[in-house]
Amino acid sequence: MVAAFLSVLFDGVAYGSLLFVISVGMSVTMGLMSFINLAHGAFAMFGGYVAIALMKRAGVPFAATLPAVMIAMALAGAVAERSLYRWVSRTRPLDQVLFTIGLAFIATASATYVWGPSQQNIALPAVLTGQVHVGGLDLGAYRLFLIAVVVVITAVLHALVARTRFGAQLRAAVDNPHAAAGLGIPVDRVFTISFALGSGLAGLGGALGIDVLGLDPTFPFKFMVYFLVVVVVGGEGSILGSAAAAVALGVFDVVGKYYIPSVGGFLIYGLMVVLLLVFPHGLFRIRK
Amino acid sequence: MTESPEPAASAASPEPRPAPMLPTDRWRLADSLLWLAPVVAYVGFPHHRVLGSQVIITAVFALSLDLVLGYAGIVSLGHAAFFGLGAYTAALLAVHGWGEPLTGLVCAGAIAAVAGYATSFLVVRGRALAQLMITLGVGLLFLEAATKAAVVTGGIDGLPDVPMWRVLGLFRFDIAGNTAYVYSLVVAFGAFLVIKRIIHSPFGLSLRAIREGARRMPALGAPVGRRLVAAFTIGAGLAGVAGGLLAQTTQFVGLDVLDFQRSAAVTIMVSLGGTGRLYGAFVGAGLFMLMQDYLARQSPEYWQLWIGLLLVAVVLFARGGVLGGFDAVRAWLARRPR
């Protein structure tokens, strides 16, 4: 009974951590640039496809693809920010929504063209498959790996934001871009680097997620809602908030479906609406 | 009585707004000509009447969103919830014995309006992003509810064979789409007249004022919250009417009337045509649906690419949509020295 609950809880945490890795970039972008980027899922998707291409065509082992994917998508993000997003950074929310939905459509169509509409699959290295017995529980090895990776990333991110100069600049720019610029902080560069970082993390999440979430060209749309929920409920710009919201979402979804399978998506969407009404600025907000 | 002269639209600013002018709810020649177009289409394209009726229905839906989005300024990504609610209401009424089209349509609109009223309180507070999410969440909730209530709604397989009686007791819904077309057109025209009146009324003006500067409104004594609730409710009701039309003319309802694709598509249509303009919804709906029909034949796998490119282009170059573009051209022509 308890073992079952703990198992399911563990799965929910793993699922949530995956959502966090993918969504954290979006949260930072929204908090930093007040920019609604509905195409964020596309970076995750392309990250997944790059990982698959590396593994299948170049025979690169799975673990080695992860850093490669991160770098590749970070570069892509930087380029995209400098070229595309810059044009629409100061427009109405509606325009941002439309622009980024358009980008998402283009991403989906390109992915279909290159890789076809079917699901992709990868063969994980043997060490990551099967189960690990921890204290009487059977935990999936891959999910343990996921959580471990995410914990490391969160720690690094936190250190980055809290302890480095760049982190200080980032926090200043989120709080008040004008004042920060007035103090000589290169806000533009901070934006680009953050966007790149966020996209790189999304790509990593996409690659990590192939085994759990699947990968096909409709990925950006399928999971858009989940990412949005994490960002908005967690509070834009707040890394801790995103983590909390993502884990909560993952846990509620998985645990909810275990105990009340018929509840379906009600729990998540209802929860989101309620949370947004009670905390209109998200659970943890950065901007005061 | 002459109108005030139209000042040149501010083509220099990145966001061309509708040319400001005093509200006049007059029927102009341009209106007559524009409404001749669907009549001509009926005659000139006799084999496209089914497509035509669906374009008209979508235009009504887009008009309902324009009231909410273009005039009241609420960014909604869940408007299909009301469209779908109207569709299921009309269909379920017919399935359970009452297949009269006109009263069914009224019921569909009424129920959707009630739902709109109930959810409006969630929506009108909060800033743009939270609003977006809440409308999205409401839309998804409706979809979940309809999926779960499969016993009533038919679930994923949908509700087939909706038995509609004859319109006005005379006109059967035929396979060539004749009745569907004329029926939809008449309803659309009625809706248009109503919305036109609303927009050109003091209420409509106050909506535009709210959109442009909500904080100043209380100083003028205008109740912002109540106006937004009213606009949202009317928009929801009209969306329900459009949904009812679809259910009645196709005699079928499926879950796709509620899904996110529909909400996203109608938002795109309104922006394409030009938000906050009476005809923007019609232009946008027509353009989008005809393009989709054409592109789906040419390259069914890749029509998403073209829509994506179009969206990006519209946001970058034609912020005010097609009609905004016309305004800009007109302003440019007006400024040219003669």
Place this chain on the structure above:
Amino acid sequence: MLFPPAIRAAIATVGVLGVLALTACDKKPGDKPAAQAGDKPAAPPADDAKTTIKIGLIAPFSGPFADIGKQIQYGVKAYLKEHGDTVAGKKIEVLVRDTTGPVPEVAKRLAQELVVRDKVDFLAGFGLTPEALAVAPVATESKTPMIIMNAATAIITTKSPYIVRFSMTLPQISAPMGDWANKNGIHKVATLVADYGPGIDAEAAFIKTFTAGGGQVLESLRVPLKNPEFSSFIQRIKDAKPEAVFVFVPAGEQCITFMKSFHERGLAEAGIKIIATGDLTDDHMLPTIGDPALGIVTTFHYSVAHDSPENKAFLKAYTDANGSEAGQANFMSVAAYDGMAAIFEVERKLGGTMDADKALEILKHFTATSPRGPIAIDPETRNVIQSVYVRRVDKVNGELRNVELSQFDNVKDPAK
């Protein structure tokens, strides 16, 4: 510019009357519709002297179910490649239409346009149940035979007397699994099906035959169609400790996700077997699922590994017509292939003309040796009667195949 209101009203009225007057004079039969470059080949203006037999193929070719449309089209092309595109002196023309599904109202509109504008003789395809249901009244009213090449929910054939189904129904392929399980030492089962029409059909049919033979169903789970995470359901199965789990999820991504979750949570090690309908090990998806699929026993009506000359000819035609990027043939392409065979048969017997009721009679008594095995149409229900095979996934010449172990012959759709 502003004319007095009276003048404006007059202009409008004159305009409307003028347009109406134009229509009275303008009675061109069959005017050319808007450019349809997506057809193959270019549609000639509707004429009375029938030189072509037109088939309207309606299915999703874009969106999440694009694979279904593609597989159907590959099957059609395979048949045309093998048998040519002429029958009884008339040319066969296939008009392909994308519903971007599942969008039933588009499917219905496409069907209406095909029937009214293009005057097709047959409506075919139908990858998804809601789209088939929406089109049924069009078939009835226009008296057009409607050939179902994929949609599997039982009630479809009851919606119009002109519907004939060549694919399968879930009860048809699920019920035999109940029998097989009982005879092979499996007495305690948990079921897991997708929560929609075909899934519920499968669950009901399996449970009926399984319990009739003395089996016990410990847990019945229904999974939402849009479900990225199977953990909770897998955990419940694990809790129930069955000997096997009976699975139905639609062919595609859910199969892969399910298989992965099943293995990751150690259900295979716990000794729980998977018994399923063949959708789980669909030939087209099998390469993607990979080795985790080995050993799974399924019941289904078609396997690429079926050893018959007709199947070999079909597979060859499939690759010839579609090339290697079409991937592996599967049950959808076979159903399309057989549907085309039936259409050709009808036209042969009718000498190239079209009479809907006669065509239905011929279709209702259609029999053939399909690449899947012997098939016949049940004249009462208009569903296909076919052999249902019990297969296991094995490696054959290094590739994963559904190897047929035994079969149930002449299985009708038990739902009626």
